[in-house]
């Protein structure tokens with residue numbers, strides 16, 4: 001264990017918090033197993049103080065012109081681009097994903113910052129001249145106030161960036177509660193806002209666990225909460241936040257299926273299954289975890305996937321490997337447990353990641369890419385979100401059975417179809433009950449100007465992240481009906497105007 005573990009603390013009013021924390025959590029380098037940091041875990045009292053300070057700072061930012069807000073956003077975008085390598089290194093050090101993947105995550109966040117630079121256009125309202133005689137009607141969108149963002153461990157920079165640039169561009173103050181497992185990247189990103197010229201108190205970070213989350217969910221000054229994480233917590237956050245009068249969007253877990261039809265290019269499908277199954281060690285909400293092969297091609301597809309898996313190098317994310325470790329020892333053990341349960345329930349273990357060789361520390365949280373065949377819907381390895389490098393092959397007799405399986409699944413985040421038949425692809429995109437669909441693309445990655453979000457147990461609330469839905473989430477609409485007339489044109493009329 002390292003003796004030089006750093007203190008990771010809150011960012012309040014643009015500066016590191018200087019208080020003493022009653023509780024801290026350990027942060028690891030998953031490739032070595034060493035504790036590299038101790039993160040302060042906020043009490044409810046501290047969260048409430050930070051919310052009060054943000055609420056006091058907010059009116060100045062809400063009344064800052066769009067021209068000035070846009071300058072801050074452009075400056076932030078520039079700083080994020082300049083520091084992306086530093087931020088990627090922090091992600092790899094605490095999450096474990098390989099550097100290249102970490103850089104890709106920052107790039108997706110950068111795109112949301114670029115989208116938010118267009119805020120003057122995005123906030124334009126409608127105007128109707130002469131809606132009634134000499135009466136004009138127009139709409140405006142105004143910020144909410146203090147908003148909370150609660151993010152998961154698997155995208156420590158990208159997920160906060162799905163929300164923060166849009167929330168700030170819309171004129172809100174933000175309290176970010178990042179995952180306590182890998183908190184440093186979020187702090188590094190948040191600090192850039194001060195450098196970009198954002199007034200103190202508008203961007204704050206509080207670290208913590210359930211106590212901090214509950215404080216955000218119950219504080220009346222917090223007007224909206226954007227959450228991303230596992231389904232049980234997403235449901236809890238949605239129910240608690242809305243019961244406390246807040247606007248909530250809560251994105252949950254996933255079980256993403258990739259349906260491969262007999263006419264698909266099987267080399268392309270095998271590449272895609274390996275990339276989407278094992279990229280980021282399967283710790284992506286859009287990872288493919290269930291490969292649905294229409295029988296007849298399943299043996300050949302499994303063989304092609306197996307060949308590719310044998311070439312993957314798992315190890316320390318700074319060493320040019322394909323795949324890194326899992327985030328914690330407890331998570332690695334949980335995922336290994338699913339492999340064991342799958343074998344016990346009758347799945348065929350084609351490639352066993354528990355036997356892998358790893359280019360990293362002997363105490364790292366390792367599990368190699370794992371392939372299970374002949375998985376059936378009753379098995380726990382199929383039912384549960386595993387969130388690790390385990391790909392399950394489910395064999396189905398037909399396209400119809402494949403779609404039935406996907407639609408019966410309680411999750412609905414992402415899915416993909418591999419086929420050379422345009423008609424089949426078109427039918428799939430229409431019939432499948434999932435929020436994000438890939439056609440010969442295994443992971444439909446977030447595109448900043450389209451909103452990102454799943455269906456069913458993968459999202460609670462009805463607003464997806466970023467894009468125009470994000471702008472709507474972080475603002476409320478107002479309609480103004482105005483008449484500028486000579487006062488002599490008044491008169492009493494207690495009814496609604498009639499059109500006849």
Ligand code: NAD
Pocket residue numbers: 150151152153154155159177178179180208209210213214228229230231233234251252253254284285385387413453454458
């Ligand atoms: P998690 O639910 O454990 O934690 C998410 C956040 O909630 C963290 O900030 C955590 O501190 C907080 N939290 C944890 N337990 C809590 C509790 N009991 N009460 C209140 N708050 C609590 O999720 P995770 O393990 O960090 O992230 C992985 C999960 O996130 C996976 O299920 C993955 O599918 C999901 N995810 C979904 C999307 C999406 O777009 N739908 C994107 C990324 C990740």
